[in-house]
Every structure is written in structure tokens, then in C-alpha cells.
Amino acid sequence: MLTVLSPVPGTAVGLAQVPDPVFAQAMVGPGTAVEPVRGPMEATAPIGGTLLKLHAHAFVVVAPGGHGVLVHLGIDTVKLDGAGFEKLAAEGDEVAAGTPLIRWDPVAIEARGLSPIVPVVALDAAAAAVSGTAEGAIGAGDPLFTWAVGE
Secondary structure (H helix, E strand, O other): OEEEEOOOOEEEOOHHHOOOHHHHOOOOOOEEEEEEOOOOEEEEOOOOEEEEEEOOOEEEEEOOOOOEEEEEOOOOHHHHOOOOEEEOOOOOOEEOOOOEEEEEOHHHHHHOOOOOOEEEEEOOOOHHHEEOOOOEEEOOOOEEEEEOOOO
């Protein structure tokens, strides 16, 4: 079992609440989403492992064994071309769960007319492999869901 932690504080709401069909329909994998608290914050690694991809608005951490978790800060935030995001790590870094990776402000995302919701996805996982999904208020670093990595 791999415990995936919330990368941001807020409210766990489920992928169906994400205003993007790719995430809402779990096309890239199962998981959940967090409606972040409003205000400047650091998004943290949801698992320990290698920082495989790091964009200004999204990142993928791969655990030993090859299981990757995608965190996407807001919807359509790629359009911002990095504005409003500050990278705190580099691709290839080995990170522990809870390591700050990106500094951002959901209020600034909303001010641009975009949703700041944060999908957290178990990449290429079977839907049945994800369980124990959190609901309601959640802190950064709190368990968000578990991933039966052998499934």
C-alpha cells in the first residue's frame, strides 16, 4: 500500500468536482481533488520518491517501484506560462513526502478566471486500486487516499 498525502490544505472533494473532463472522468487515473484554502502556500510532495516532472503548475513524483502521482495546481493553469508559480525543486530530485515543491496562490489563479482546484491522481492505476479517499477538511500532509500498488 502506498499512502498518498494531500499536497495542499483545503477540502477533499473528489475528482468528479474537477471542472475538466480529463480529470473528472479519471482518464489519467483515479484519485481525488482538493479545493485549496485561499492564500499563498507551498504545494508539497504527496509521496516520497523521484521528482520525475516539474512544471510551474504541475508535478509528478514516482515512488520506488515506479508508481507515479500527478499533482495539478488548478485547471488550465498551463495557459499562465508559469506566472504566479515558483518552483522550489528540480526534476530528478529525490524528495520525501511533504517536501515543498511549488509556491503558489490560489487567489491569484481565481483572479485570472481559472479554477484553483488541485487534482491528485494515481497515474495508470486501476480504479479499484485506490481506496480510503478522504472527504472534507484536510491539511497538507494528511492522508488523501491509499493506492494498492500491487493491483
